Amino acid sequence: PPPFLLRLPLLSALCAPTCALVDRHEWKKLILVQHWPETVCEEVQKDCRDPPNYWTIHGLWPDSSENCNGSWKFNLKEIQDLLPEMKEYWPDLIHLFPNRSSFWNHEWRKHGTCAAQVDALNSQRKYFGRTLELYRELDLNRWVRPSFPWLHFPVADFKDALARVYRVIPKIHCLPPSQDEEVQTIGQIELCLTKQDQKLRNCTEPGQEPPHKKEVWLAGGGTESRGLRVCEDGPVFYPPPKKAKH
Numbered sequence: 715p716p717p718f719l720l721r722l723p724l725l726s727a728l729c730a731p732t733c734a735l736v737d738r739h740e741w742k743k744l745i746l747v748q749h750w751p752e753t754v755c756e757e758v759q760k761d762c763r764d765p766p767n768y769w770t771i772h773g774l775w776p777d778s779s780e781n782c783n784g785s786w787k788f789n790l791k792e793i794q795d796l797l798p799e800m801k802e803y804w805p806d807l808i809h810l811f812p813n814r815s816s817f818w819n820h821e822w823r824k825h826g827t828c829a830a831q832v833d834a835l836n837s838q839r840k841y842f843g844r845t846l847e848l849y850r851e852l853d854l855n856r857w858v859r860p861s862f863p864w865l866h867f868p869v870a871d872f873k874d875a876l877a878r879v880y881r882v883i884p885k886i887h888c889l890p891p892s893q894d895e896e897v898q899t900i901g902q903i904e905l906c907l908t909k910q911d912q913k914l915r916n917c918t919e920p921g922q923e924p925p926h927k928k929e930v931w932l933a934g935g936g937t938e939s940r941g942l943r944v945c946e947d948g949p950v951f952y953p954p955p956k957k958a959k960h
């Protein structure tokens with residue numbers, strides 16, 4: 715058989731999931747990942763102080779590449795002017811990282827260095843700045859708010875509502891039910907964007923079924939985490955913020 719057929723699966727078996735060697739650093743869409751702080755805090759149950767009562771940024775991820783350039787270090791100075799917005803809209807909810815900028819450092823190294831293939835994202839200033847811009851433009855918080863917290867609704871309704879607003883198919887991640895809750899909890903929304911000009915597009919490929927149920931990376935990935943994953947069909951719980959106002 716052609717060597718490449720053999721090589722990839724073998725390498726993946728030997729490497730950790732994030733193994734940079736396996737990664738061919740090719741990707742075709744971007745994913746703006748936003749998470750619901752209340753759920754993230756529920757998931758980690760650890761040191762989650764004052765979660766904001768609005769959707770915040772998790773990251774801007776190329777769909778199929780990670781850790782593309784280990785020598786391109788994160789430098790906080792390059793995004794100095796963005797810090798007020800970064801702190802508000804891209805906070806480290808989990809505080810597993812020693813400080814706030816370590817979360818940004820992580821996102822830059824794992825995802826930003828791959829996104830940087832595109833001119834519009836080829837510096838740290840551009841990567842973080844463009845992500846904030848997309849967050850503002852797409853304005854998820856305008857459309858999704860927990861309104862009837864006692865009501866569990868089908869996740870399909872939520873997805874359809876988002877699809878109507880954005881006119882593309884999003885992907886929704888949930889925290890699976892724990893023993894004391896009956897339903898999954900909504901945790902994360904992915905909106906997909908075209909590679910070159912960051913315009914909304916379907917998260918699915920034409921004619922493709924919704925993507926596989928892959929466990930989603932969560933900061934730290936600690937054993938205490940139940941793990942966000944693509945929601946199962948069926949009812950979902952959208953937890954209201956415990957805090958009244960940010």
Ligand SMILES: *[C@@H]1O[C@H](CO)[C@@H](O)[C@H](O)[C@H]1NC(C)=O
Binds near residue numbers: 783785786
């Ligand atoms: C990796 O990043 C460094 C620092 O920005 C840069 O000089 C180098 O060209 C990059 N390598 C690749 C393969 O893009």
Ligand SMILES: *[C@@H]1O[C@H](CO)[C@@H](O)[C@H](O)[C@H]1NC(C)=O
Binds near residue numbers: 812814819
């Ligand atoms: C915070 O993290 C950044 C990047 O990881 C590091 O350069 C900086 O020294 C850290 N600051 C503190 C106070 O730990």
Ligand SMILES: *[C@@H]1O[C@H](CO)[C@@H](O)[C@H](O)[C@H]1NC(C)=O
Binds near residue numbers: 916
């Ligand atoms: C997005 O998905 C919808 C529903 O499957 C489909 O009708 C539409 O053509 C897709 N858009 C593109 C650009 O593929």
